[in-house]
Amino acid sequence: MSDILHLGINLQELGIGWGTIVMFAMMVALLLTGMPLAFVTLLVALIFALGWFGPMSIPLITSRVYSFVSNFVFVSVPMFVLMAAILDRSGIARDLFDAMKLFAGRVRGGVAVQTIFVAVILAAMSGIIGGEIVLLGLIALPQMLRLGYDRNLAIGVVCAGGSLGTMVPPSIVLIIYGLTANVSIGELFSAAFIPGFMLAMFYVLYILARAYLTPHVVPPVDPTPIPSAEKLRLLKGLFLPILVVFFVLGSIYGGIASVTEASAIGVGGVILSTILRGEFTFRLLRDSALQTLATVGMIVWIGIGATAIVGVYNLMGGVNFISQMITGVSDNPTVIVLLMMAILFFLGAFLDWVGIALLTMPIFVPIIKSLGMDPVWFGVLFCMNMQVSFLSPPFGPAAFYLKSVTPDIPLGVIFRALLPFIALQVLAVGLLLFFPGITGR
Known part of the structure; x- marks a missing residue:
């Protein structure tokens, strides 16, 4: 002693x-x-x-x-992770991808565009990033490469689209931020909806620009019309995912259910979908539960540490010490926020987003409040910054998720393919920073 x-x-x-x-x-x-x-x-x-x-x-x-x-809201995290695990093992995502041909099939670069829209719907169903990239890497990437899409464009679309789960509600990143910053998660979801959709549209516009300005990067449009019977079959694949999204997000935005209750509704909806599709088995549920335990266990342990x-x-007085250092840099609040973004960007190259949120937000959020800024807006800005970290070398998780299902593609090639999409994410961060009204706050 x-x-x-x-x-x-x-x-x-x-x-x-x-x-x-x-x-x-x-x-x-x-x-x-x-x-x-x-x-x-x-x-x-x-x-x-x-x-x-x-x-x-x-x-x-x-x-x-x-x-x-x-914290009761923390219960929603394993629920959304379980949703993603079940989606990963069912054919729902594959049928959803096929169904989107009805809307993007007649557009140059249509398969890439439909990949982004599928990514948005999957993000709205579960809010999990890694599972989306793996799913799209198994479903969308082989099809784009087979049709003759430029490899770099196809890789970028899969990784950037799969990372949209960071921004699109019900994002796990938003939930962890809300818990850490003591901010309403419902308000965070509402504020993140438009920025998340905006970033997805940036990706779509980039794909269309590449498709029409550099036609060799995408294949010609298939002029063959889709038969009515095939259209009906494809629409069936769209119905169940849209219904789950409607009930999960609709119950939150409509004030009918809390985030935790909505996550339980989502799990029930996905399980019911697999039952209706004839895919539900005890093995599927067991494997999904084991994957959920592993993922949530990692999040909980990082949270505890x-x-x-x-x-x-x-207790050491460190939070006040760091706050004084950051606020002493400039009297301009924008400069202070830019410094925070630079710190987050640097940390994002080396640490997991869970650790970044839990280590930095107890310091940053009080500073934001003291500057008279909205912590909900800052939460959306933080999530947009984490989008960049998911793609940025040397440790961008998106690249490693894709590498796990495409071992023949070198990591260097994947990271180079992500550079245009990183630029779009940085643009989105800048717009959110200088135009906070995008969040509706």
Whole structure:
């Protein structure tokens, strides 16, 4: 005990400035060893809790962690993950992709355009990113390559479209931000709807521009009309997904159900869809549940670690220290927000979005409020920034998700194909920053 107390005196003597540097250096060093972020943050939090305050600080940290994981809204996360897992194992996404030919089949670059629209619908059903990219990589990418689409364009469409789950409600990223920032998740969903659709339209416009200005990147339009019987069959594939989206988002926006209740409705809708399609089996449910446990377990552990280290750092006075540093950069609020975006962009190249949200938002959101800005708008801006991180090298998750189902395509090729779409995402971040009214706030 005396050694711990002596360590506490030594760490306190560092002061908050050097304490921050030592904490950051310790995290980086442990991450470089390959240790998962959740365990790194937990270990560093424990060391600084004991070293700075002594054993009496541990109950304060555990109570903070408990308040995070016991939040009722957090129940919606495994529900939406389960929806995505079931979609991944059913034929709903494939039939949805085929059905969209009815709307984009007569347009140059139509398959790429329908891929974006399918991505929006899948995002509105589950809000999960990785599963979408894998699904589109298995369904849309082979078809585009077979038809003669430029490989870079096809890769970019799949990764960028699959990442729309970050922005399109019911986004898991928005839910975690709402929990961390203590902001209404319903308001976040409402504010993110138009920006998410705007980004999807940027992708569509880029595809159409490439299709008509550089015709060699897309195949000619197939002039063969679709028979009426085939149209009816394709429409059936569109009905169930649209119905699920309507009930999930409609119940939230209509004030009928909370986000947590709507997520349960969504799971019920997807399971009912698989039953009606004759695809439901015990194995499908079991495998989906196991995948959900693995994914949510990762999110929970990162949440526990990040909540613990932010709690310790807050007790050390670190949040006020960082806030003063950031606000001292300029008197212009826009410059301060730009600095935050730069920090998030840098972190996005190395850390998972869950860790970024839980580590930075307890610091950034109070600054935003003190500047008189809307934390709901900032949440949408944060999610748009995370869009960029999903595609950006060297560790953009979207590229690795696609690589997992297309091992013959080098990672360097995938990242080069994403550059135009990253530029569109940066444009969307800029528009949101300078025109907050896009969110309707």
